[in-house]
Amino acid sequence: MKNIMKCILTVLFFGGILHATQDEFYIKFAKDDREWHLDYQNSSGSSFIAEFTLEGETVNDWSELITVQAISVPSPSLRKYYSEFIRNLKDAAVEHEVQKRLILKERKSIFFEWWIHEDSPEAQHEWVRAFKREDRIYILRYTTKKIHEVEKVRPIWEKNLRKARLKSGSIKNVDELVHLSPKVENRVFTDPEKTFSIEIPSNWEVQRDDVGGILFIVPPSKGTLSICAPLESDLSEDEILHGMVELRKREDASCKLIRHEKINLPNGESIEGVIVGPTRVGSQNEIPINTLVVVNHGRMIFATAPVEIFEEMLPIFKERISTFVVHEPSSWWDYLPSFW
Incomplete structure (x- = not known):
């Protein structure tokens, strides 16, 4: 198995604008040692999304994708997020059978996977970890279209997402951070x-x-x-x-x-x-x-x-x-x- 390189992705909130402060939330997780780069990000108020692709790929043409996002939800419910997520998938893929599996359900987090089989042109497999904190849900997703490699990457990414943690407080090792401050005003x-x-x-x-x-x-x-x-x-x-x-x-x-x-x-x-x-x-x-x-x-x-x-x-x-x-x-x- 390849060495796992630590990566800290930081979602920073202060006054409705994303930027570095001493009060912050971030998702800490591991990724593999290939070259990943931030290809897309957008924010609005207290909501945020960032997408990482492999070197040479973009969010419009990708084989694997890492997504980090935060959404503002009054009285957030992880169970409701999970059910609506799957329902929307099934609505979108009416011609393709969507399979799902709940891996872990905790009081403040949920971990699940969904997939569309390889005989479909929309074939893909995704693992999703979501955390609840105050009035927001923080989400980490890894998606692959390489269906023939799912069982090969499963132990790596299930471990990465299972060990992911939502952290709060100040960051000491600034050099280890991939800052997600918005570039777009x-x-x-x-x-x-x-x-x-x-x-x-x-x-x-x-x-x-x-x-x-x-x-x-x-x-x-x-x-x-x-x-x-x-x-x-x-x-x-x-x-x-x-x-x-x-x-x-x-x-x-x-x-x-x-x-x-x-x-x-x-x-x-x-x-x-x-x-x-x-x-x-x-x-x-x-x-x-x-x-x-x-x-x-x-x-x-x-x-x-x-x-x-x-x-x-x-x-x-x-x-x-x-x-x-x-x-x-x-x-x-x-x-x-x-x-x-």
């Missing part, structure tokens, strides 16, 4: 007509859609956030959301209402949206996605992501939606569109 985007603004990461691509809305694309292929043109309807918000659910069901027979989702606003109020899915996109309708639909200040907002990462992206989308502000024109000059 947020910026305030205002639409050309100056009718609304929203805070988004600076690396999100911005496009105007064909019907007067704004589309934000999360790299690399993590999802989209779409803000539609103002609604011209006398329907209530509940009626609009219900109509959208029924429309999605007609577009895709496998689509259903997954649940209602509350979004907390900075002023202490909240709005409620719905999560629907899966629907399929792509040139051959091969990518199943879930969608969060919200009506806020007379505008429909859609947040979409592939089903397998939707729950990871959801806290990030909710944090962005909570920063959405509508601007009332103060003079006729404000009605004039600005240059794109």
Whole structure:
């Protein structure tokens, strides 16, 4: 067996922003001695995700993947996280049988694996370790598409994830840390007509859609956030959301209402949206996605992501939606569109 090289991945929280402080949580675990590199990271408020790939691979083209994430969840439940995780997988892979096995269940952590058999084009095997701390769930995942090597890597990665620990307190050996401080700063985007603004990461691509809305694309292929043109309807918000659910069901027979989702606003109020899915996109309708639909200040907002990462992206989308502000024109000059 190869020597195991220690690696400490640190998820640092202070004032809702990820950076080094004396008060921190981190997942300590071991990985093998191959060259792994941080290929993707994103954060929003108290939620975070980072993905590591092997040298020469990316998150868009990988054979093995390490994922570290933290999600903000009121009254977090590991049992609920596990059941929703598996249910979303099965919804996404309706044409493929998803197998699962609960390896370890403790009061503040859970360890399980899931897989799709090698005769499927979606074949893969993943081990997941999740920890509960205060109002967050911290997750460590190792995924491989090398199905023929699963039994070879099983003792290595089951040991690595079983021995993983959620730590708190200051770090002494700073040189051993792989810091996950975000490289991407947020910026305030205002639409050309100056009718609304929203805070988004600076690396999100911005496009105007064909019907007067704004589309934000999360790299690399993590999802989209779409803000539609103002609604011209006398329907209530509940009626609009219900109509959208029924429309999605007609577009895709496998689509259903997954649940209602509350979004907390900075002023202490909240709005409620719905999560629907899966629907399929792509040139051959091969990518199943879930969608969060919200009506806020007379505008429909859609947040979409592939089903397998939707729950990871959801806290990030909710944090962005909570920063959405509508601007009332103060003079006729404000009605004039600005240059794109």
